[in-house]
Amino acid sequence: MSATHHEASTQPDLRPGAEIVLRALKDQGVEVIFGYPGGAVLPIYDALYQQNAIRHILVRHEQAAVHAAEGYARSTGKVGVVLVTSGPGATNAVTGLVDALMDSIPIVCLTGQVPTHLIGNDAFQEADTTGITRPATKHNYLVKRSEDLARVIHEAFYVARSGRPGPVLIDLPKDILIKPAPYMEPPPPEVPHRSYRPQIVPDREQIRRAVQLLKAARRPIVYSGGGVINSGPQASELLTEFVRLTGFPCTNTLMGLGAFPASDPQFLGMLGMHGTYEANMAMWQCDVMFNIGARFDDRVTGRLDAFSPHSRKIHADIDPSSINKNVKVDVPIVGDAKHVLAAMIEAWREDPTPPQKEALVSWWRQIDEWRSIRCLAYRQEGPIIKPQHAVKRLFEITRETGRDVIISTEVGQHQMWAAQYFGFEKPNRWLTSGGLGTMGYGLPAAMGAQIAHPHALCIDVAGEASILMNIQEMSTLAQYRLPVKVFILNNEYMGMVRQWQELLHGGRYSESYSAALPDFVKLAESFHAKGLRARTVDQLDDVIREMIAHDGPVIADICVAKEENCFPMIPSGAAHNEMILGPDQEKNAAAVTDEGKVLV
Amino acid sequence: MQRVATIAVLVDNEAGVLARVIGLFSGRGYNIDSLTVAPVDESGKLSRITVVTSGTDMVIEQIKAQLDRLVPVHKVSDLTLEGPHVTRELALIKVIGRGENRVEALRLADAFRARVVDATTESFVFEMTGNAEKIDAFCALMKPLGLTEVCRTGAVAMARGTRHMSA
Numbered sequence A: 001m002s003a004t005h006h007e008a009s010t011q012p013d014l015r016p017g018a019e020i021v022l023r024a025l026k027d028q029g030v031e032v033i034f035g036y037p038g039g040a041v042l043p044i045y046d047a048l049y050q051q052n053a054i055r056h057i058l059v060r061h062e063q064a065a066v067h068a069a070e071g072y073a074r075s076t077g078k079v080g081v082v083l084v085t086s087g088p089g090a091t092n093a094v095t096g097l098v099d100a101l102m103d104s105i106p107i108v109c110l111t112g113q114v115p116t117h118l119i120g121n122d123a124f125q126e127a128d129t130t131g132i133t134r135p136a137t138k139h140n141y142l143v144k145r146s147e148d149l150a151r152v153i154h155e156a157f158y159v160a161r162s163g164r165p166g167p168v169l170i171d172l173p174k175d176i177l178i179k180p181a182p183y184m185e186p187p188p189p190e191v192p193h194r195s196y197r198p199q200i201v202p203d204r205e206q207i208r209r210a211v212q213l214l215k216a217a218r219r220p221i222v223y224s225g226g227g228v229i230n231s232g233p234q235a236s237e238l239l240t241e242f243v244r245l246t247g248f249p250c251t252n253t254l255m256g257l258g259a260f261p262a263s264d265p266q267f268l269g270m271l272g273m274h275g276t277y278e279a280n281m282a283m284w285q286c287d288v289m290f291n292i293g294a295r296f297d298d299r300v301t302g303r304l305d306a307f308s309p310h311s312r313k314i315h316a317d318i319d320p321s322s323i324n325k326n327v328k329v330d331v332p333i334v335g336d337a338k339h340v341l342a343a344m345i346e347a348w349r350e351d352p353t354p355p356q357k358e359a360l361v362s363w364w365r366q367i368d369e370w371r372s373i374r375c376l377a378y379r380q381e382g383p384i385i386k387p388q389h390a391v392k393r394l395f396e397i398t399r400e401t402g403r404d405v406i407i408s409t410e411v412g413q414h415q416m417w418a419a420q421y422f423g424f425e426k427p428n429r430w431l432t433s434g435g436l437g438t439m440g441y442g443l444p445a446a447m448g449a450q451i452a453h454p455h456a457l458c459i460d461v462a463g464e465a466s467i468l469m470n471i472q473e474m475s476t477l478a479q480y481r482l483p484v485k486v487f488i489l490n491n492e493y494m495g496m497v498r499q500w501q502e503l504l505h506g507g508r509y510s511e512s513y514s515a516a517l518p519d520f521v522k523l524a525e526s527f528h529a530k531g532l533r534a535r536t537v538d539q540l541d542d543v544i545r546e547m548i549a550h551d552g553p554v555i556a557d558i559c560v561a562k563e564e565n566c567f568p569m570i571p572s573g574a575a576h577n578e579m580i581l582g583p584d585q586e587k588n589a590a591a592v593t594d595e596g597k598v599l600v
Numbered sequence B: 001m002q003r004v005a006t007i008a009v010l011v012d013n014e015a016g017v018l019a020r021v022i023g024l025f026s027g028r029g030y031n032i033d034s035l036t037v038a039p040v041d042e043s044g045k046l047s048r049i050t051v052v053t054s055g056t057d058m059v060i061e062q063i064k065a066q067l068d069r070l071v072p073v074h075k076v077s078d079l080t081l082e083g084p085h086v087t088r089e090l091a092l093i094k095v096i097g098r099g100e101n102r103v104e105a106l107r108l109a110d111a112f113r114a115r116v117v118d119a120t121t122e123s124f125v126f127e128m129t130g131n132a133e134k135i136d137a138f139c140a141l142m143k144p145l146g147l148t149e150v151c152r153t154g155a156v157a158m159a160r161g162t163r164h165m166s167a
Helices: A017-027 A039-049 A062-076 A088-102 A129-136 A146-161 A174-178 A204-215 A226-230 A233-246 A277-285 A337-350 A357-371 A387-401 A413-421 A442-452 A471-479 A495-504 A520-526 A537-549 A594-598 B017-027 B057-068 B099-111 B132-145
Strands: A014-016 A032-035 A055-058 A080-084 A107-113 A139-142 A167-173 A180-182 A220-224 A250-252 A267-270 A288-292 A312-317 A331-334 A405-409 A457-463 A485-490 A530-534 A554-559 B002-012 B034-039 B046-056 B073-078 B085-096 B115-120 B123-130 B147-152 B156-159
Touching (some): A032 A442, A039 A107, A055 A471, A062 A107, A088 A129, A129 B017, A139 A146, A146 A174, A204 A331, A220 A233, A226 A233, A267 A413, A277 A357, A387 A405, A405 A413, A413 A485, A442 A457, A485 A537, A520 A554, A530 A537, A537 A554, B002 B017, B002 B057, B002 B156, B017 B034, B046 B057, B099 B123
Parallel strands (some): A032 A055, A457 A485, A485 A554, A530 A554
Antiparallel strands (some): A014 A180, B002 B073, B085 B147
16 A cells, blocks of 8 residues: 555545556556457547557457467466457457467456446447356456446456466446546455455375375376466476476376476377377376376367276366366365475475386386387378478477477367477467367467567467468558468368368368468568468478568468378277377277267 | 255355356256345345255266356355255245135145235135245145146255354
8 A cells, every 4th residue: 555545635536447447457567458449448549549558459350359368378477458349349359258268368358338328228339248258258347337447457357367367358338438436556465355265275185195196106197287387487397397206207288288398208298189199098008197287178088988097086276166077086186286286296205105116117118119109200201291291390490590489379280280299398388279279369379479579489380271260460460560470281171170071071071171262472472471382392491491580470381281180189989099090100090989970 | 876956155246146157057057956046144245046956966066166166156055965954945826716626725725834925705825935845745736726826936045053154
């Protein structure tokens, strides 16, 4: 509480609602907001014009504003902020909000609303935004009095970043933005919220039980997810410390990539539907599983009744509702990943029981056997570029530069190839739409990351179909001179749809061909960017180098093998030990049942 | 194994809170057998929701965890699991009839301790509180006697003894 409060006159300092909004954002440490103006939010835009503390990035579509804020949030650990107008501004943002909800990304989204006296009258650009976004957000608010603005905004930031992070929406009727009211500073952090108080520190007894189980484990595995990333870089360091301390194998979910260094010999790669053979087989055969910050998503578990049938399971999650939701576990631990991991390390050291050293050696021997199948091997033969090879070269060449590289993706085959062939050593460098699977995510996400990290090399690994879903953001890149690189694996198909049609629907490629594509080189040029194309494998490295060297936005159109499939693959409805491997591996395929076909 | 659970939820009495709870149940495919809500403290800042639901133990644990993570939720209590509790429901029951049926309806109402809250020469409105089974039984008896309309509140419930729920 500042002293100036007391010496002021009895009349509190009044200011218009829009100014309160900006002041509250500033006091929450906001430096940048992603937005698009419109009638209902004009007072905020007017206030923005008259200040310098907060930078506004003008996107070209509200969905992209949310994805950009997500990219910003994921790459920094801060809350991403979005500002859009009422009606269509808000409804366009909904996809981004659900995306952030599914992937637990902290976002505060401010939406304009028609003035309070018109709410419910079907006014111009009116939508029931809080009604529409109730299941699309972690929480939302409709502010009905200017006096409540500051308090609600401060609370929204607290809710967005606390516990399991997520998107919070604040609906702001226009009259509330105009009417003056007193400002209120953020409450001091030691004042507890009246009802929302997530458990951060784990229960010691549960930690002790978990360590006991792990000490006795003969075939253990650590399976970590996005929760470790969300907990901050310290959690990733602690995870690495714990895995090295125990000598256990470690696998990451799609959302958890980067939490454990990909180059580490104890890393088994990603698990799940397109995870590695060794990771999935180890999940299937393990006797104790330690899940930290992952949620037993259906992409990870495969058929639930055959999921890791021989193991006792420890699940640490900050969200109690994630525990025992899909998979019944033996030791539930509620807490924040970094606190859980720190406690685990301490308890591991304190527990006098020696780990099962000999059993571990034979477990690793088994894992090495699975590794020897080399499930990610592919043959780059002839002039046509294999998409896997394109990602691998992108990884190798960007690594040579020594620059900090942040990769975003769209959704589909290219996303899985990026996850498989791009090695992440550190957290917050991998931005992908995991839960919702939103095509069009990657370009705006890369944009948001680039704003936060002006000197990083931000690359959107894209498909030619996905990229068209938010292609308008090329214009934003041009306006702010953001040197984002768009690396399109162009196979002229919605590749993952085509792959499923090939494997599950008798090769009937219904509507999955990307017809009438634009010339991506010319398209780049028309958006003031550089356009490059690689048609054959001998052009690939040069194009990648030229793309990286160019100081500005680039679209690199990489023409890849059209009917390449993404393997390994656990077909829907199958178990971890029923993976399909690629044509370059000898192991064989499981048939997809009708029950499996029902699943997505 | 399916079970029925009576869950009490203490929430901020604010716009949209009921929609959040109901939306949670419909969005995730949980059952609502009944649901009641009203403000419960003098200042009107807190409401108590009583929801009767059914599902497997795993689903009911999920329901409680999902409710508990809603921002305006202060407390979630599984009365069925936590011990003995009393459950009551209020019903208004309209019976239209003349002659012998009318006399019989009144006699049965008396036996069930239903109160007459409205009467005309050819109708009664009975008020009845009790658990759901008692009201079901009474309605079944009234059916041949001219039962025409039933309005029920759904269950409210509270733990027996000194155990209590507060924010």
